[in-house]
Amino acid sequence: NENKRHRVTVLCTAPQYSRVSLxxxxxxxxxxxxxYNPGVDTIIATLAEYIGGCGAGRxxxxxxxxGTVTPCVFMPIRVGNIREExxxxxxxxxxxxxxxxxxxxxxxxxxxxxxxxxxxxCRARAYAYTGDPxxxxxxxxxxxxxxxxxxxxxxxxxxxxxxxxxTKPFAVKSGVWA
Numbered sequence: 001n002e003n004k005r006h007r008v009t010v011l012c013t014a015p016q017y018s019r020v021s022l023x024x025x026x027x028x029x030x031x032x033x034x035x036y037n038p039g040v041d042t043i044i045a046t047l048a049e050y051i052g053g054c055g056a057g058r059x060x061x062x063x064x065x066x067g068t069v070t071p072c073v074f075m076p077i078r079v080g081n082i083r084e085e086x087x088x089x090x091x092x093x094x095x096x097x098x099x100x101x102x103x104x105x106x107x108x109x110x111x112x113x114x115x116x117x118x119x120x121x122c123r124a125r126a127y128a129y130t131g132d133p134x135x136x137x138x139x140x141x142x143x144x145x146x147x148x149x150x151x152x153x154x155x156x157x158x159x160x161x162x163x164x165x166x167t168k169p170f171a172v173k174s175g176v177w178a
Contacts, residue, residue: 053120108136
């Protein structure tokens with residue numbers, strides 16, 4: 001388990017807190033992510049933005065205003081609440097977070113994909129479309145068949161969008177639609 005190998009410090013990664021993060025991080029181990037992390041080699045930081053895949057529950061989690069913890073801001077799966085238990089306990093003990101950290105558990109195309117350790121797909125999108133956070137990511141370029149199956153019931157909408165895109169676009173002329 002990649003999170004148990006290192007002692008990790010949890011930092012708020014919002015851009016407005018970068019100065020505070022820099023001051024707090026002195027001498028501590030911080031996982032390189034596409035978020036702000038001081039002291040990480042710029043090449044690693046750049047690569048981490050494009051590889052390493054979805055960090056939901058692996059390298060970050062979301063905390064809602066009421067204290068609810070979810071794997072990602074886009075994944076409405078409650079894994080705990082910091083008003084009821086310590087974040088570290090939630091992070092280490094949550095069954096959902098531990099499953100998201102294990103790429104061997106991915107199902108469907110993502111589970112068979114040779115790039116599952118580099119990518120792993122978007123777990124929030126997989127959950128939104130399949131109801132399974134470990135399911136296949138329909139947005140993946142290698143998942144064209146899954147995407148078609150999921151969107152086939154919306155064929156009439158696709159046709160309307162195609163018609164709209166082939167018509168003359170609206171133009172604004174002196175504040176009036178032309």
